[in-house]
Amino acid sequence: MSEFQDKQDGYLNMELLRFTTAGSVDDGKSTLIGRLLYDSKAIFEDQMEAIERASINKGEEHVNLALLTDGLRAEREQGITIDVAYRYFATPKRKFIIADTPGHVQYTRNMVTGASTANAAIILVDARNGVVEQTIRHSFIASLLQIPHVIICINKMDLVDYKEEVYEKIRKDYNAVSDKLNVKDVRFVPISALKGDNVVDRSERMPWYDGTTLLYLLEHLHIKNDRNFNDKRFPVQYVVRPQKAEWHDYRGYAGRVAGGVFKPGDDVTILPAGLSSKVKTIDMMGAENMASAFPPQSVTITLEDDIDISRGDMIVAIDDLPSVGQDITFKFCWLSEKELMPNAKYTLRHTTKEVKCVIKSVDYKIDINTLEKITGDKSVRLNEIGKMTIRTTQPLIFDSYEKNKITGCVILVDDATNNTICAGMIV
Amino acid sequence: MEKHNINHLRELEAESIYIMREVAAQFERPALLFSGGKDSIVMFHLARKAFWPAKVPFPLLHIDTGHNFEETLKFRDDLAKEHGVQCLVRFVQDSIDQGKAAEETGINASRNMLQTVTLLDAIEELKLDVALGGGRRDEEKARAKERFFSHRDEFGQWDPKNQRPELWNIFNGKKKMGEHFRVFPLSNWTEMDVWQYIYMEDIDIPNLYFTHKREVFNRDGVWLAKADFMQLKDTEKLEIKDVRCRTIGDITCTGLTLSMANSLEDIIREVAATRTTERGGRADDKRSEAAMEDRKKEGYF
Numbered sequence: 001m002s003e004f005q006d007k008q009d010g011y012l013n014m015e016l017l018r019f020t021t022a023g024s025v026d027d028g029k030s031t032l033i034g035r036l037l038y039d040s041k042a043i044f045e046d047q048m049e050a051i052e053r054a055s056i057n058k059g060e061e062h063v064n065l066a067l068l069t070d071g072l073r074a075e076r077e078q079g080i081t082i083d084v085a086y087r088y089f090a091t092p093k094r095k096f097i098i099a100d101t102p103g104h105v106q107y108t109r110n111m112v113t114g115a116s117t118a119n120a121a122i123i124l125v126d127a128r129n130g131v132v133e134q135t136i137r138h139s140f141i142a143s144l145l146q147i148p149h150v151i152i153c154i155n156k157m158d159l160v161d162y163k164e165e166v167y168e169k170i171r172k173d174y175n176a177v178s179d180k181l182n183v184k185d186v187r188f189v190p191i192s193a194l195k196g197d198n199v200v201d202r203s204e205r206m207p208w209y210d211g212t213t214l215l216y217l218l219e220h221l222h223i224k225n226d227r228n229f230n231d232k233r234f235p236v237q238y239v240v241r242p243q244k245a246e247w248h249d250y251r252g253y254a255g256r257v258a259g260g261v262f263k264p265g266d267d268v269t270i271l272p273a274g275l276s277s278k279v280k281t282i283d284m285m286g287a288e289n290m291a292s293a294f295p296p297q298s299v300t301i302t303l304e305d306d307i308d309i310s311r312g313d314m315i316v317a318i319d320d321l322p323s324v325g326q327d328i329t330f331k332f333c334w335l336s337e338k339e340l341m342p343n344a345k346y347t348l349r350h351t352t353k354e355v356k357c358v359i360k361s362v363d364y365k366i367d368i369n370t371l372e373k374i375t376g377d378k379s380v381r382l383n384e385i386g387k388m389t390i391r392t393t394q395p396l397i398f399d400s401y402e403k404n405k406i407t408g409c410v411i412l413v414d415d416a417t418n419n420t421i422c423a424g425m426i427v
Numbered sequence: 428m429e430k431h432n433i434n435h436l437r438e439l440e441a442e443s444i445y446i447m448r449e450v451a452a453q454f455e456r457p458a459l460l461f462s463g464g465k466d467s468i469v470m471f472h473l474a475r476k477a478f479w480p481a482k483v484p485f486p487l488l489h490i491d492t493g494h495n496f497e498e499t500l501k502f503r504d505d506l507a508k509e510h511g512v513q514c515l516v517r518f519v520q521d522s523i524d525q526g527k528a529a530e531e532t533g534i535n536a537s538r539n540m541l542q543t544v545t546l547l548d549a550i551e552e553l554k555l556d557v558a559l560g561g562g563r564r565d566e567e568k569a570r571a572k573e574r575f576f577s578h579r580d581e582f583g584q585w586d587p588k589n590q591r592p593e594l595w596n597i598f599n600g601k602k603k604m605g606e607h608f609r610v611f612p613l614s615n616w617t618e619m620d621v622w623q624y625i626y627m628e629d630i631d632i633p634n635l636y637f638t639h640k641r642e643v644f645n646r647d648g649v650w651l652a653k654a655d656f657m658q659l660k661d662t663e664k665l666e667i668k669d670v671r672c673r674t675i676g677d678i679t680c681t682g683l684t685l686s687m688a689n690s691l692e693d694i695i696r697e698v699a700a701t702r703t704t705e706r707g708g709r710a711d712d713k714r715s716e717a718a719m720e721d722r723k724k725e726g727y728f
Contacts, residue, residue: 012627016435083590085571086564088617095435097615109592116594229431238448242481250480256445256596261431285479286628294431298444298477311452335592349597352452409595418601420591 014090017223020099020114020147022138023124028155032124032193033087033100036215039200040089084114093219108368108383109335111138112423115145116409119223122151122214127160127190131173133369139174140368143181144331144385144425146402148226150178151187151217157206158192164208180371185221189214227295228404232260232268232317235351235397235407236309240300252283252300253309258351258406259399260317261294262301267318270309271397276318277305295406312353314397314407322399322407329363329389329427330401330410332380336421338414340380346421347413348392351406356393363387387427401425436624440473443612445596446575447477447559450610451484453600454557457610460546461487461514463499464675465632466561466613468506469621472630473612474559475510486513488558490546492538492677493520494656499675502633517549534658537679547583550607557600557608565617575614581605619698626691635672637689643668649682 023029087098099114101107115121121142125135142150152174160166167190178186189198190209197203200215212220240252262268266279280302282290293299301315309315316322334340340359348357365374365386380386401408412422433441450457459474461467474483489503507514519541522528528544531537550558564571574590576598591599600608613621625632642653644663651657653665657679670683671694688694 012434012436012623014435015432016438083572083587086615087571088565088615090617090619095617095620113592113594117596224432227431237445238452238478240478240481244480244482247480252480254448254477256441283479285476296438296441297433298441298448300479347601349599351597406596409597411594411597411599413599413601418599418603420594420599423592423594 014092015094015223016097017094017120017218017221018097018099018118019120019122019218020101020111020118021122021124022101022111022114022141023155024126024132024134027124027126028193029100029124032122032153032155032191032199033098035193035196035199036098037087037089039196040091040215084110091215091219096218108137108141108385109333109423111141112145112333112335115141115147116423118145118147119226120149120151120218120221121147122153124153124155125170125174127154127156127166127170130170131177135174136177136371137368139177139181139183140366140371140385141333143183144333146182146405146425148223149185149187149221150183151189151214153193153214154188154190155193157190157197157203158195162190162197162203162205164206167206167209187211187217189217228259229261229294230259231320231322231399231404232262232266232315233258233322233399233404233407234262234301234315235353236311236313236315237352238311239309250302251306252302253315254298254300255352256298257293257295259295259404260320261292262315263292264289268303268315269318269321270303270307271314271316271322272324272395273307273309273313275305275307277303277307279315280304312351314351316397322397324395324397326392326395327360327389328357328392328396328398328410328424329387330424331387331427332385332425333423334380334382334384334421335423336414336419337382338417338419338421339382340422342378345415347415348390348396348410349413350396350398350410353394353396355396357390357412360389360391363389388424398426400427436620436627439616439620440476440624442596442615443470443473444477446598446610446612447474449598449600450557450559451478453598454608456553456555457485457557457559458488458515458553458555459483459485459559460561461489461503462561462676463489463495463503463633464561465621465625465636466563468630468632469616469624470559470561470612471506471510471512472628483510483512485559486515488549488553488555489514489516490542490549491516491518492542493518494538494654494678496633496635496652496672496675496678496681498633498635506631515549515553517545517552519545521545522548534660536658537677539677539680542677543583550583555607556602557610559610559612561613562609562611563613563616563618563621564611573611573614575611576600577609577611578602579607579609583607585609619695622691622695622698626695633675635675636694638669638671638687640667641670641683642666643670643683650685652678652681652683654678 021029085100089096101110101114123138154167154170171188191198198213202213234255236253237255240254242250264279269276282293283300345356345358348355362378365384399407408426410424411420414421519538522545523530528541574593642665643650644665669687671686673684688697
């Protein structure tokens with residue numbers, strides 16, 4: 001029984017790590033994911049049988065691990081991945097969520113989507129081809145979305161005879177690229193996804209490599225500091241008012257802590273009204289009167305004073321205020337086939353607030369293959385990245401994306417189609 | 428130094444609660460799809476947490492195939508009564524009687540597909556603009572690409588190639604008249620997460636999930652429960668076995684697991700050691716490789 005208790009305790013104390021994978025069509029990304037799932041025993045027999053059947057039907061010699069991640073019919077037929085797919089596996093240390101995004105040029109938006117919630121990015125480089133335009137593009141997106149950790153997997157080492165020189169050259173070439181980008185924590189792992197070298201098990205064919213396997217790295221990346229525990233931010237999501245006698249005067253503000261650590265007794269300001277109060281209680285069913293609340297917890301906060309607060313307002317520390325304003329500049333990625341319409345109004349969503357906005361200027365765009373700025377071109381099309389300035393009908397309560405991702409990100413919605421057409425990271 | 432970290436279950440819980448609150452804030456008439464299975468029970472538990480101490484601000488909706496394990500219905504009614512929540516039930520039989528759905532015939536006949544018709548009718552009748560479902564991305568390949576906020580056109584259909592990008596924790600629930608959303612707060616949960624969460628939170632579940640003796644028969648390697656409306660082939664014979672449900676769905680296509688597990692600890696241990704997926708026992712997914720994708724496009728859960 002004690003053995004079970006230990007294992008159980010281990011399971012219940014797992015951390016969650018989200019990572020995204022990017023690579024070109026033939027970099028072996030699906031094979032790598034298949035390998036991670038297979039070697040960590042997250043693939044079940046019936047799934048394995050299904051892909052064995054499918055591999056035989058397609059006349060392939062080996063079981064094609066890539067078929068595991070190709071979910072939709074069109075993808076299986078065309079042999080490409082066309083959308084973000086989410087995969088799950090766990091080791092006794094961590095539970096992993098993989099956002100598997102396709103690497104073709106036209107799918108920048110999917111990569112941006114997958115990257116938006118990731119703690120880490122795995123970028124695949126084909127050992128035979130080295131650092132190519134796609135590698136730069138993927139790294140640029142990782143830096144744009146400020147993914148805290150980037151892992152460069154140099155894949156297909158088996159096809160270059162596991163040579164150290166190849167690995168070292170790619171490392172050097174990549175460092176020259178990353179110096180120009182804002183990527184903080186870069187790691188390199190030489191692997192063969194097909195043969196399993198250094199993915200889950202250490203390779204004996206690369207004795208010169210003294211680093212860890214990919215899985216070990218994923219299990220041990222330090223992710224606690226990826227969140228902002230300094231600046232108190234609580235966007236009010238929903239007002240809880242129980243119509244029950246026993247809770248007659250209860251007025252709670254439900255939301256997910258976006259930054260900082262809230263405690264009962266904290267002096268807070270409610271924006272945009274600018275009124276002050278104190279945190280009275282922090283509640284959660286089953287854990288009333290919590291001692292504190294921090295990201296990413298969802299809780300309900302009550303205040304000492306009776307103030308009119310609604311969805312879209314923000315509770316913040318009295319001595320550490322975010323910016324409040326209507327002129328917002330952000331880096332963007334355009335997500336829609338419908339081009340930017342210069343004088344049109346869009347709906348903007350930011351935290352729990354929704355307002356209208358107009359685009360004031362497209363400040364520049366970036367050629368993501370050369371990383372050069374393009375100025376003077378005001379058109380914005382699908383997958384284009386750059387910087388723009390907008391004006392909103394009501395003030396936003398925001399931080400820079402660098403300071404706080406949650407209070408620093410926006411999306412634009414096209415009112416004609418209701419589609420999400422633009423992602424923005426406030427400068 | 429204070430430690431500000433929470434385990435994976437609390438993080439998943441926080442995410443799901445956030446989604447539930449977004450639904451309550453962004454939509455006019457939500458309902459929570461409730462089957463009496465463990466995922467929908469967890470969903471209801473999360474909904475209670477999301478709005479506590481207020482009541483859950485939307486009703487439950489059960490699409491009843493009529494082919495149930497009896498225990499499930501009793502559990503559903505008890506739960507609704509205990510928590511004072513409205514539970515709406517719509518019947519596949521009514522859709523059949525109205526000629527909107529045709530009963531499948533033959534040995535593998537199931538009403539699982541027919542639920543789509545009843546569900547879409549219920550959404551229209553009740554003027555729902557969103558239905559919360561317990562679907563998880565780890566269940567099946569097509570589900571792996573589903574969004575948290577999944578847009579459905581006026582025919583209730585899903586267009587997998589034209590899904591809205593979903594970034595950070597901003598969810599876009601805007602829609603035109605007649606359209607609706609399916610929202611899946613458990614998207615990022617796995618089967619193991621659900622069991623661990625039930626264990627951690629001490630959530631009550633139907634006894635069907637624990638070992639019991641039952642009359643069963645084996646069809647294509649899957650153990651199915653005896654039921655009046657199930658036809659047996661000549662080669663199939665009824666036997667009494669120690670079984671438990673790994674999922675609870677329509678009785679005609681819910682495979683039973685031979686198991687002696689009679690506690691949550693046992694179940695977690697069993698799930699950890701199991702080598703087939705939950706849906707491996709679901710005859711409805713075995714029909715073709717794209718079975719789930721096709722059903723979802725039509726408006727299935």
